Amino acid sequence: MIKVRQLVKRFGQTTVLDGIDLDIQQGEIIVVIGPSGTGKSTLLRCLNFLEQPDAGTLEIGDLEVDVTRATRQQILAVRRRTAFVFQNYALFANKTALENIAERLVVVDRWPEEKAQVLARKILERVGLADRADAFPVSLSGGQQQRVGIGRAMAAQADVILFDEPTSALDPEWVGEVLSVMKTLAEERQTMLVVTHEMGFARDVADRVIFMDEGRIVEQGPPSQLFESPRDPRTRSFLRKVLSENALIGE
Amino acid sequence: MDILDFDYMLGLVPVLLSYLPLTLAMAAAGMALALVLACLLAVIRVLKLPVLNGFTMLFISFFRGTPLLVQLFLFYYGLPQVLSFLTAINGITATIMGLTLHFSAYMAESIRAAIIGIDRSQTEAALSIGMTNGQLMRRIVLPQAARIAAPTLMNYFIDMIKATSLAFTLGVTELMGATQKEASGSFLYFEAFVTVALIYWGIVELLAWLQRQLEHRLNEAYRR
Numbered sequence: 001m002i003k004v005r006q007l008v009k010r011f012g013q014t015t016v017l018d019g020i021d022l023d024i025q026q027g028e029i030i031v032v033i034g035p036s037g038t039g040k041s042t043l044l045r046c047l048n049f050l051e052q053p054d055a056g057t058l059e060i061g062d063l064e065v066d067v068t069r070a071t072r073q074q075i076l077a078v079r080r081r082t083a084f085v086f087q088n089y090a091l092f093a094n095k096t097a098l099e100n101i102a103e104r105l106v107v108v109d110r111w112p113e114e115k116a117q118v119l120a121r122k123i124l125e126r127v128g129l130a131d132r133a134d135a136f137p138v139s140l141s142g143g144q145q146q147r148v149g150i151g152r153a154m155a156a157q158a159d160v161i162l163f164d165e166p167t168s169a170l171d172p173e174w175v176g177e178v179l180s181v182m183k184t185l186a187e188e189r190q191t192m193l194v195v196t197h198e199m200g201f202a203r204d205v206a207d208r209v210i211f212m213d214e215g216r217i218v219e220q221g222p223p224s225q226l227f228e229s230p231r232d233p234r235t236r237s238f239l240r241k242v243l244s245e246n247a248l249i250g251e
Numbered sequence: 252m253d254i255l256d257f258d259y260m261l262g263l264v265p266v267l268l269s270y271l272p273l274t275l276a277m278a279a280a281g282m283a284l285a286l287v288l289a290c291l292l293a294v295i296r297v298l299k300l301p302v303l304n305g306f307t308m309l310f311i312s313f314f315r316g317t318p319l320l321v322q323l324f325l326f327y328y329g330l331p332q333v334l335s336f337l338t339a340i341n342g343i344t345a346t347i348m349g350l351t352l353h354f355s356a357y358m359a360e361s362i363r364a365a366i367i368g369i370d371r372s373q374t375e376a377a378l379s380i381g382m383t384n385g386q387l388m389r390r391i392v393l394p395q396a397a398r399i400a401a402p403t404l405m406n407y408f409i410d411m412i413k414a415t416s417l418a419f420t421l422g423v424t425e426l427m428g429a430t431q432k433e434a435s436g437s438f439l440y441f442e443a444f445v446t447v448a449l450i451y452w453g454i455v456e457l458l459a460w461l462q463r464q465l466e467h468r469l470n471e472a473y474r475r
């Protein structure tokens with residue numbers, strides 16, 4: 001269970017997150033949508049302390065953090081309990097696919113090398129890359145890299161995996177394989193918070209869809225409700241725009 | 252041809268080569284220490300650690316801004332007058348110290364450039380899984396930076412081997428010092444210095460060849 005209360009983030013004069021309240025149940029799959037520049041990435045990055053929030057509290061299981069007073073130890077603890085999947089994969093270029101996944105277990109969790117490799121291999125199998133264990137990122141396709149990226153997040157055995165537009169940088173041909181790995185994770189009830197423009201994925205997989213605009217959560221609900229009968233005019237106009245775009249590219 | 256006394260030169264080669272180990276040892280020690288120091292300085296600069304960053308910038312500026320010979324004289328002849336514990340320092344130690352400080356200033360800047368060249372998103376990924384700054388540097392950033400900086404660092408090593416010849420001005424009998432002694436004994440200055448020049452040249456060419464092999468290897472790295 002994750003509780004976010006009154007999370008605020010400013011960049012200079014602009015308030016990018018304007019008091020976000022969010023509860024995430026264990027095993028819940030949440031998709032976040034909204035216009036560009038609304039603070040979706042910033043929300044995810046604050047939950048992982050890649051950005052230092054300016055106000056608010058964060059509760060992850062038994063860990064409670066007042067973000068303005070977070071100690072170094074607390075920041076590390078939050079990061080260790082939230083995993084991040086990046087839009088541009090951000091794999092470690094000097095590590096093989098297997099090492100990218102095992103790295104966290106060895107360095108952060110201090111597992112013995114062998115034990116870490118066993119789990120990393122299992123994870124590679126689950127993301128369908130058992131045969132590329134010894135490949136370095138440069139020799140993997142975008143889709144394969146992102147699947148390693150997801151594997152790296154899986155290894156964290158975190159309370160939640162944060163996905164920031166995991167398929168946006170991919171050539172269209174690789175989107176499907178990445179989404180299908182994410183669907184498998186969702187079926188296993190891995191808690192996920194996903195920022196994406198893939199409305200099909202949101203509709204099929206999400207328990208709840210959150211619409212954000214200008215640093216606030218405007219509206220949220222099950223996908224059927226949010227997509228079919230959005231209440232807020234901003235949600236309606238956003239959905240009309242993306243759904244017609246999706247229709248144009250033949251989704 | 253009697254401009255050059257070939258027999259003398261041939262005879263001189265083994266004599267001079269017996270001083271080569273000292274030359275190489277000073278360069279190797281200087282290089283090893285400079286690498287460690289340069290990494291520290293580079294990391295301080297990249298992380299912009301408060302206070303230390305200022306000192307580091309001053310350090311780099313001074314050691315790049317003054318001649319190596321001046322620095323060596325300062326350590327060997329100057330400082331011991333002020334800091335009595337330095338009087339025990341011998342020429343070899345002073346040379347290694349000077350080479351370390353001087354070259355670390357240059358090397359820090361190339362390591363820093365290499366670090367900055369590494370995609371920032373890898374840093375974020377490392378932080379996101381809960382690595383500390385130290386772990387991030389040791390496991391992700393420095394290994395990659397080392398590969399990027401290796402050719403440049405190799406150049407500095409070659410420079411450093413040549414720079415060890417300055418040790419002779421501190422009374423150290425290394426390759427250059429030995430040549431000077433031999434030459435003043437035989438008065439065949441031209442032959443002696445041509446010989447030592449050829450020896451330095453040979454070593455440098457050998458290293459340059461090694462460097463090309465290394466670069467070839469590094470370009471292959473991370474491609475599997």
Ligand SMILES: Nc1ncnc2c1ncn2[C@@H]1O[C@H](COP(=O)(O)OP(=O)(O)OP(=O)(O)O)[C@@H](O)[C@H]1O
Nearest residue numbers: 011012016034035036037038039040041042043165
């Ligand atoms: N490091 C930063 N410094 C200054 N401003 C920033 C920074 N990061 C983000 N912003 C600003 O904060 C706002 C929210 O950015 P954010 O990336 O969270 O939006 P987003 O909803 O993820 O948009 P997109 O759909 O385009 O990814 C934007 O106006 C952006 O310009």
Ligand SMILES: [Mg+2]
Nearest residue numbers: 040041042165
């Ligand atoms: Mg974004």
